[in-house]
Amino acid sequence: MAKITYITKSGETFEYEATSGNLMELAVKNKVPGIDGDCGGVCSCATCHVHVAPEFYGKLDAPSEIESDMLEFDDNVSEYSRLCCQIPVSDLVDGIKVEVAN
Amino acid sequence: MGISDFPDAFKGTRETKGVCPFNDQNDPVAMLLRFKDVRKAAHDYKSFISGAKPGRIVVPSEVNIRETRQIPFEVDPPEHTEYRALVEDWFKRPLQPEYEAGLERIVESELERVLRKGSIEVISELSLPIQSKALTLLLNIPMEEAKTWISWGVHVFRSEDSDLDGEKAAILYDYIDAEIDKVIENPDDSLYGVLLNSEYQGRKMTKEEVKGVLILTFAGGRDTVINYLTNTLAYLAEHPEALRQLEDNPELVNTAIEELVRYFSPLTHMGRVVAKEKEVCGHTAKEDTRISLCWASANRDEGVFENPNEVVLDRKMNPHIAFGFGTHKCLGATHARQLMKVFLRVLTKKVESIEIIDAQENIEDWGAHQRKVGFDSLQIELNPKK
Numbered sequence: 025m026a027k028i029t030y031i032t033k034s035g036e037t038f039e040y041e042a043t044s045g046n047l048m049e050l051a052v053k054n055k056v057p058g059i060d061g062d063c064g065g066v067c068s069c070a071t072c073h074v075h076v077a078p079e080f081y082g083k084l085d086a087p088s089e090i091e092s093d094m095l096e097f098d099d100n101v102s103e104y105s106r107l108c109c110q111i112p113v114s115d116l117v118d119g120i121k122v123e124v125a126n
Numbered sequence: 127m128g129i130s131d132f133p134d135a136f137k138g139t140r141e142t143k144g145v146c147p148f149n150d151q152n153d154p155v156a157m158l159l160r161f162k163d164v165r166k167a168a169h170d171y172k173s174f175i176s177g178a179k180p181g182r183i184v185v186p187s188e189v190n191i192r193e194t195r196q197i198p199f200e201v202d203p204p205e206h207t208e209y210r211a212l213v214e215d216w217f218k219r220p221l222q223p224e225y226e227a228g229l230e231r232i233v234e235s236e237l238e239r240v241l242r243k244g245s246i247e248v249i250s251e252l253s254l255p256i257q258s259k260a261l262t263l264l265l266n267i268p269m270e271e272a273k274t275w276i277s278w279g280v281h282v283f284r285s286e287d288s289d290l291d292g293e294k295a296a297i298l299y300d301y302i303d304a305e306i307d308k309v310i311e312n313p314d315d316s317l318y319g320v321l322l323n324s325e326y327q328g329r330k331m332t333k334e335e336v337k338g339v340l341i342l343t344f345a346g347g348r349d350t351v352i353n354y355l356t357n358t359l360a361y362l363a364e365h366p367e368a369l370r371q372l373e374d375n376p377e378l379v380n381t382a383i384e385e386l387v388r389y390f391s392p393l394t395h396m397g398r399v400v401a402k403e404k405e406v407c408g409h410t411a412k413e414d415t416r417i418s419l420c421w422a423s424a425n426r427d428e429g430v431f432e433n434p435n436e437v438v439l440d441r442k443m444n445p446h447i448a449f450g451f452g453t454h455k456c457l458g459a460t461h462a463r464q465l466m467k468v469f470l471r472v473l474t475k476k477v478e479s480i481e482i483i484d485a486q487e488n489i490e491d492w493g494a495h496q497r498k499v500g501f502d503s504l505q506i507e508l509n510p511k512k
């Protein structure tokens with residue numbers, strides 16, 4: 025069981041618990057504003073872009089080249105940017121906070 | 127080679143040169159073929175503009191048969207941003223459960239109709255009716271209207287022997303003019319009505335602007351969706367195991383719809399006009415000449431996709447650009463994806479097997495390269511589930 029917090033552009037906070045799937049699926053299921061997940065998680069749309077809280081960023085597996093290339097062209101990119109369809113739910117991310125980028 | 131194989135037409139030139147020259151009506155186009163170059167150029171809307179003379183970014187160019195600017199397609203930021211914001215939410219309606227249920231009713235009744243016949247020509251008897259009826263949902267108008275569009279036949283914007291037939295195109299333009307006038311008389315909650323009521327830069331949208339959005343909605347969503355549906359049926363006919371995998375594992379649909387659109391890339395490429403001279407992939411793109419973004423070639427780039435010429439229905443990493451990339455990425459993608467999801471679901475439920483009887487390929491001619499994009503006709507036999 026992992027607790028995941030999303031903070032939207034307008035400053036609203038959404039908290040959920042999950043055991044499987046990824047951070048995009050969880051957000052889409054709960055209609056978190058700003059995370060659309062258009063491509064269903066195959067890394068083709070960048071509508072799941074988030075900024076991961078710095079203390080958690082380093083704990084995650086590094087993004088793949090495909091993900092990094094995708095982020096290179098997106099708006100509002102920071103050094104903590106990730107496509108959250110590429111972050112699986114696991115104990116590793118328990119307590120994670122992510123800010124929705126767009 | 128199977129009927130549902132779609133060869134990578136651009137491989138050699140993509141790997142050796144990266145750019146393919148194509149002469150179109152004395153307004154040449156340099157086609158960009160590599161994934162990275164295509165994405166980069168699509169992102170660089172300041173150097174490579176869409177807001178040129180109406181019709182010019184389309185290949186073959188439509189400057190001689192169209193004056194209306196297609197919106198938001200032939201507009202650049204910042205104007206593009208405001209136009210697009212006006213319609214963005216409308217084009218996300220396909221995510222609503224009622225919309226999905228509406229698509230399901232359409233696909234079910236169309237499939238039941240052809241299953242009773244057994245043997246059909248897919249494009250005219252199935253893909254065109256489904257595409258047309260589904261479009262009534264997107265426009266939020268009575269389904270009756272689809273009859274008119276179906277009666278135009280597949281080649282509304284092109285005649286059989288010419289890609290650019292002004293008289294054919296006029297049928298659509300006159301139809302849209304008349305529909306807009308009707309809604310001005312009797313306002314409603316269709317896309318026409320909503321647009322006529324929208325404000326752009328603090329004033330009402332003009333008739334010409336509304337027409338520009340609607341021409342695009344009709345044109346952009348017709349051949350693309352028809353090829354997406356038809357090619358998918360050809361694929362499933364030759365891969366009965368895929369039909370069963372999709373049935374046994376409903377989750378597979380999510381990656382399958384992305385993989386099928388990557389593999390078929392129903393829109394081969396789209397042009398841009400060079401605003402300021404720039405080097406791309408060793409080619410000097412001179413001011414006021416054209417380049418094009420070849421989505422179809424980029425989607426087979428071996429540097430990005432493993433086994434690019436295979437359909438891998440559960441491909442996990444699939445950064446395809448079949449729906450474009452960046453500023454102008456496809457507005458109709460939500461509709462197209464939802465339609466394909468529903469189509470696969472209903473098909474696997476109702477159909478036992480599909481046999482191909484006859485196929486005439488539709489081959490596009492891009493100078494040095496010939497690309498199969500779909501079929502001119504596809505005759506199949508559908509066997510229902512007991």
Ligand code: HEM
Pocket residue numbers: 176197198199200210264342343344346347348350351354387391392393396397421447448449450451453454455456457458459461462
């Ligand atoms: C499988 C089906 C489809 C494919 C492969 C497809 C492909 C594309 C591509 C590649 C672009 C980018 C063009 C560019 O960058 O210049 C695009 C834009 C667009 N498409 Fe689609 N399309 C499909 C279905 C649809 C449908 C169903 C509609 C609406 C009925 C639609 C409406 C549009 C519009 C309005 C744009 C322009 C967006 C803008 O300029 O901001 N498309 N499409």
Ligand code: FES
Pocket residue numbers: 048060061062063064065066067068069070071072107108109110
């Ligand atoms: S959902 Fe499309 S890239 Fe993450």
